[in-house]
Amino acid sequence: MNRIVVQLIPYVLAGYLLFGWSFATQAQTPTGGNIPSKQSEKLASLDNPSRDGWDSEVVSDQAKNQLKHIVALLKKSATPHASTLEHYLGAGFQTSHLRPPTLKQVYESGGIKVHRPESLDQKMPLKGSHGLAQALAELAAPFKTGEKIRIAVKLFGVTMEEQEFTTRSYVETHALLGEASLQQNTEWRCRWLLPKKDAEPLLLSIQLVDYEECRIDQKQGTLFSEVTEAVLGGNASYRDQLRYGSNHWLTRMDNMLGLDFNSHIGLAVGDANGDGLDDVYLCQGGGLPNRLYLQNADGSARDYSKQAGVDWLETSRSALFLDLDNDGDQDLIVNTSTNILLMENNGAAQYTVVKRLNSGNNSYALTAIDYDGDADLDLYVTNYRGKDDKGEAVPTPIPYHNANNGGHNMFLENRGNWTFVDITRSLGLDQNNSRFSFAAAWEDYDNDGDPDLYVANDYGHNNLYRNDNGHFSDVAEEVGLTDSSFGMAVTWGDVNRDGRSDIHISNMFSAAGSRVTRQARFKPNETAESRQRYQRLARGNSLFLNGSNNQFSDVSEAANITMGRWSWGASFADINNDGWEDLVVSNGYITSYSTDDL
Numbered sequence: 001m002n003r004i005v006v007q008l009i010p011y012v013l014a015g016y017l018l019f020g021w022s023f024a025t026q027a028q029t030p031t032g033g034n035i036p037s038k039q040s041e042k043l044a045s046l047d048n049p050s051r052d053g054w055d056s057e058v059v060s061d062q063a064k065n066q067l068k069h070i071v072a073l074l075k076k077s078a079t080p081h082a083s084t085l086e087h088y089l090g091a092g093f094q095t096s097h098l099r100p101p102t103l104k105q106v107y108e109s110g111g112i113k114v115h116r117p118e119s120l121d122q123k124m125p126l127k128g129s130h131g132l133a134q135a136l137a138e139l140a141a142p143f144k145t146g147e148k149i150r151i152a153v154k155l156f157g158v159t160m161e162e163q164e165f166t167t168r169s170y171v172e173t174h175a176l177l178g179e180a181s182l183q184q185n186t187e188w189r190c191r192w193l194l195p196k197k198d199a200e201p202l203l204l205s206i207q208l209v210d211y212e213e214c215r216i217d218q219k220q221g222t223l224f225s226e227v228t229e230a231v232l233g234g235n236a237s238y239r240d241q242l243r244y245g246s247n248h249w250l251t252r253m254d255n256m257l258g259l260d261f262n263s264h265i266g267l268a269v270g271d272a273n274g275d276g277l278d279d280v281y282l283c284q285g286g287g288l289p290n291r292l293y294l295q296n297a298d299g300s301a302r303d304y305s306k307q308a309g310v311d312w313l314e315t316s317r318s319a320l321f322l323d324l325d326n327d328g329d330q331d332l333i334v335n336t337s338t339n340i341l342l343m344e345n346n347g348a349a350q351y352t353v354v355k356r357l358n359s360g361n362n363s364y365a366l367t368a369i370d371y372d373g374d375a376d377l378d379l380y381v382t383n384y385r386g387k388d389d390k391g392e393a394v395p396t397p398i399p400y401h402n403a404n405n406g407g408h409n410m411f412l413e414n415r416g417n418w419t420f421v422d423i424t425r426s427l428g429l430d431q432n433n434s435r436f437s438f439a440a441a442w443e444d445y446d447n448d449g450d451p452d453l454y455v456a457n458d459y460g461h462n463n464l465y466r467n468d469n470g471h472f473s474d475v476a477e478e479v480g481l482t483d484s485s486f487g488m489a490v491t492w493g494d495v496n497r498d499g500r501s502d503i504h505i506s507n508m509f510s511a512a513g514s515r516v517t518r519q520a521r522f523k524p525n526e527t528a529e530s531r532q533r534y535q536r537l538a539r540g541n542s543l544f545l546n547g548s549n550n551q552f553s554d555v556s557e558a559a560n561i562t563m564g565r566w567s568w569g570a571s572f573a574d575i576n577n578d579g580w581e582d583l584v585v586s587n588g589y590i591t592s593y594s595t596d597d598l
Contacts, residue, residue, distance in 0.1 A: 056158045056165070056519050057512075062201050063167050063192055064155040070136075070203075071151045071171060079137040079144075082129040090193040090202035094124040095132055098139040098186065098208055110576035112223075115213040124205055135206070139173075142213070143182050146175030156511035157518070164204065166191050170563065177215075181222060185212040223575065235303040237291055249288065257287030257313075264364060264438075270321025270330040272308070273349035281332065283316035290316050290334065294349060308349050314338055318366045322377055325418065333379070335359070335366050340381065342418060354418045359383065362407055365439045369451050371427075372470060376414035380429075380453065382437035383407030397436055401533040402460035402484060406436035409455065428472040429453075432463055439569075443492040445501045446550045456487030456505055480552045483507075483542045484533065493572030493581040500546040504583060506567035513538030541567050541585065 049057035066088055073080040100117035107114040126135050143149060150173070157168030166189065173184040187210040192201040216223060232238040241249075265283040272279040277295040284290050289311040293301035305311035315337040321330040325344065332343045332351055340359050343351040365382040372378075386406045397403030411429050412420040424430050435457035442451045446466065453472065455463040461482040465472040476482045481503070489506040496502065516522055517535040526534075540562035544552040556562050564570070565587035572581040 054516075054519075054521075056160050056515065059160075059165055059192070059194065059201055060155050060158040060167060060515055062195065063158075063165075063190065064153055064169070066200055066203065067153045067155070067169060067171070067188075067190070070132075071153060071173075074136060074140045074151060074173070075149050079140070080133050082133040085129040085132050088203055089129055089132065090204045093128055093132065093203055093205065095126045095135050095206040096121065096124045096208045097126065098135040098188075098206070099141065099184075099213075100208070100211055101138075103213060109578040111217040112576060113215045113217070115215075117211050120208060120211070122207065124207060132203075132206070139184070139186075142184075143173065143175035143177065146177050146182065149173070149175040154511050156514045158515050160519075163194055164191060165194060165201070168209070180215060180217045183214045185214070186210060231299065231301050232293065234300060235293070237289075237303045237305070241288065242291075246285075249285075253287050264317050265315075266318040266365075268319040268321045268332070272304075272321065272330055272332070272345065274329055274347055279349070281310065281319050281321065281334075283319055283334070286315035286337065287313060289313055290319075292349070304349060309351050310334070310343065312336060312341070317364050320366050320368055322368050324377060324414070326375065333366055333368075335363050335381070340366070342420075344418075355420070357412065357420060359410065363410075364437070367440050367442060369442045369453075371411075371451060371467070372413075376416060378414045379410075379412040379420060380440055380442075381410045381412065382440055382455065383409055384436050384438065384458070386434060397459040400459060401530070401537060403436055403458075404432075404434050404460070406434055406457070406459075408433050409437050409440070427470070429465060431465075431472075431474045432461070435460065435463070438487060439489040441490045441492055443501045443503075445492070445503075445546060447500070454481070454490050454492075454503060456490040458486050458488070460484050462487050462490075462505065479550060480554070481544060483544070483554075485537055485539070485542070488567055489569035491570050491572055493583075495543070495572070495581050495583075496545060497580070500548075500550075502543065502545050503552070504561070504570050504572070505542045505544075506564065506570045506585065507539070507541050508537075508566050509540030509563045510538040510566075540564055541570070 049055075049061070070085065070088055073084060100120065102118050103115040104118050105113060106116050126132065152172045153169055154172075155167050155169040159166045169188050169190065171184075171186045171188055173182075173186075175182050186208065189207045189209050191204040193204055195201045229238070229243070232242065265285060267283060268281045269278050270281075271277060272281070272292060273294055277297070279295050280293045280301065282291040282293070289305060291303060292305045292308045292310050294304045295301050310332060312334060316334050317337075318335045320333045322333070323329065324331045324333070324342065329345045329347045331345045334341045334343070339356040340363065341353050342355040342357065344354045345351055359381050362385045363381045363383050367380045368377045369380065370377055384407050386408070398405050409424070409429070410422050411424045411427055413423045415421055424433070435455070436459050437455050437457050439456045441454050443454070444450060445452050445454075445464075450467040450469070452467045453463075453465040455465070457463065461484050462476055463474050464476040464479060464481045466475045483505050485505070485507040487505055487507060491504050492501045493504070494501055514535070517531065517538055523531060523534065539556075541564040542554065542556045543559050543561050545555050546552055561583065564585040566589050567585050567587045570583060570585040573584055574580060575582045575584065
């Protein structure tokens with residue numbers, strides 16, 4: 001998803017170009033060496049807001065650095081001395097309490113406690129450097145004896161005035177407290193004095209906008225433990241390849257092999273050898289072999305890829321374990337850059353390719369469903385990028401906020417004996433079927449006894465195909481589920497336990513996009529509605545509740561789930577066994593070896 005859209009430069013929503021990215025002029029190796037990269041140098045040359053007249057981006061970078069310096073003092077001392085703060089502050093500086101004096105517990109279960117303020121006082125009673133020192137000391141008080149303290153700042157809003165400017169930022173703190181952990185999630189509104197040339201902006205005020213404190217009283221302060229090496233470490237494939245990560249191989253392999261730095265790859269979980277234990281099939285980028293790891297009785301896993309005949313070297317984006325021939329074992333489908341491979345299992349995790357399906361070579365997600373109740377699993381395949389009249393891949397989504405020149409998804413009906421037939425058009429699934437589709441998920445959202453289908457699309461509107469007796473209609477706009485954004489993934493769950501399926505869509509939160517799209521100089525000739533569309537693209541993840549009339553309401557901001565970073569996927573799961581659906585969101589991007597982000 002490395003796309004440069006000329007009309008958005010500079011600073012650039014920057015759709016994907018500046019959504020949270022910092023360009024490095026060199027790619028670093030794990031051992032600290034540098035490998036020059038002409039592409040990254042070229043991209044870095046674009047990142048020059050002062051040259052392009054984007055003063056709001058210049059001062060937001062400066063303000064972020066000032067805040068980072070200030071909060072970094074908490075890692076050195078829980079009580080910063082006023083004298084160390086003076087040169088960051090302008091005349092008449094004032095601040096609110098950065099940790100509210102009165103907190104109430106709003107949640108407790110399974111060792112997790114969440115506290116929030118009873119009310120947020122908008123007053124700013126603390127003055128000058130001594131006042132800021134006091135506010136920071138109050139903020140740091142809960143973790144002053146902590147270890148591995150981590151403090152991060154993300155600035156997502158800037159408003160320019162004649163002599164001043166205002167920023168909005170998230171400030172997140174995490175620390176280990178013995179066998180517990182503490183995390184503070186806060187939002188600050190800061191007022192600054194515009195700097196003179198070659199000077200830094202000075203803080204005029206800090207106002208606390210939001211505050212939340214989460215404590216986990218578990219062994220080593222976490223709900224989950226990192227066990228990757230314990231599970232896979234006995235395999236040469238882990239020691240020699242997997243443990244290095246994508247950055248390592250991107251700088252060492254010819255790109256003609258198809259190793260995609262975007263890493264649009266997935267995995268499948270299933271019982272490949274029929275021993276009652278879940279195994280894992282891991283897709284990889286071109287040039288790196290796919291892996292099948294069989295689980296051992298002790299919880300470790302052994303690499304069985306070669307013996308199983310599934311160590312393909314083609315770029316593989318998705319896979320499914322499922323019984324395609326109804327013989328009681330888990331067959332395997334792998335979506336490669338050349339074909340969709342249908343592989344029969346002999347019952348002992350040894351696979352034979354029975355059929356190759358042509359998906360247009362640009363397919364991403366695979367989903368399976370028995371849509372017609374004939375006991376055979378059918379397949380729905382998403383295709384991301386479309387092709388022009390010459391058969392070449394379409395490079396640019398048009399229009400950017402609601403692209404309709406993408407690939408064509410396919411529904412493949414299982415006719416038995418490993419025969420699949422494309423019946424997309426006859427089912428009505430060809431309606432609005434030219435999007436940049438990343439993912440799909442089935443659910444009977446209207447409780448009428450048949451499965452419906454939601455498709456998450458990049459660059460614009462999503463689809464909800466309602467199933468009416470085997471014929472589908474796109475009703476996303478009708479029920480309020482278009483969610484026009486950068487759709488990456490979708491998951492269904494009953495979050496309020498009312499018996500109706502609600503939906504979460506993984507999009508992208510962009511601090512840069514949120515700042516830029518609200519500036520007067522961003523696309524000034526567009527309508528207000530069009531500008532709001534671009535602002536929506538930067539908002540982040542979405543949560544919709546299903547109402548009694550099967551109409552959906554957007555509760556994303558009220559539920560506090562929008563800022564999921566650059567989100568690729570999510571799942572509802574009751575991780576603490578309290579009877580409520582929790583939400584686990586995967587996020588991140590390849591950013592060399594810098595960890596300087598929330």
